[in-house]
Amino acid sequence: MIRNICTTVEDLARWDENFYQAKVGGSHAIATMEKAGLLNGGEQLRYAGGLNVTTYKGLRMIWHSGTSNYRSEYLRFPDQHFSVVCLCNSSSSDPSDLARKVADLYLADQIRPEPVKSPSDVAREIPKFEESARASALPLAPEKMRAFTGSYLMPFGEYSWTAAN
Numbered sequence: 001m002i003r004n005i006c007t008t009v010e011d012l013a014r015w016d017e018n019f020y021q022a023k024v025g026g027s028h029a030i031a032t033m034e035k036a037g038l039l040n041g042g043e044q045l046r047y048a049g050g051l052n053v054t055t056y057k058g059l060r061m062i063w064h065s066g067t068s069n070y071r072s073e074y075l076r077f078p079d080q081h082f083s084v085v086c087l088c089n090s091s092s093s094d095p096s097d098l099a100r101k102v103a104d105l106y107l108a109d110q111i112r113p114e115p116v117k118s119p120s121d122v123a124r125e126i127p128k129f130e131e132s133a134r135a136s137a138l139p140l141a142p143e144k145m146r147a148f149t150g151s152y153l154m155p156f157g158e159y160s161w162t163a164a165n
Contacts, residue, residue: 016083034062058112065096073099
């Protein structure tokens with residue numbers, strides 16, 4: 001897995017254009033990066049080969065974000081051949097919001113307002129993890145689970161977590 005890539009705006013523009021020209025990697029590699037998988041139950045994932053595939057205000061959008069001691073957001077609207085790259089050097093910034101505001105301005109004549117959702121609609125959209133996990137999870141004996149108990153620190157950034165038994 002590649003982490004913490006140092007790049008430039010010019011290189012990101014070349015990388016973005018490669019999704020249309022497929023000079024590096026070829027069209028099969030590009031298609032693989034943009035094809036989101038399916039869960040065993042048939043539910044469509046939004047995450048593909050390193051990219052999120054979603055819709056934004058009625059438009060197909062492929063995106064990726066990055067965090068460490070900086071924040072970044074890459075939005076691509078392939079049907080409009082339009083992309084936004086937002087690079088911020090502050091961990092308190094919100095490039096996701098900033099990038100979407102840029103897209104809202106430039107694609108104003110093509111986007112549709114998001115419908116306001118009721119709390120019950122939002123609740124229905126949240127996957128029931130426990131139910132789906134029980135159906136496909138492999139049971140582990142408590143003695144095997146204890147092997148994963150402990151504190152973990154990621155080798156980059158400022159993230160840590162504790163796995164309890």
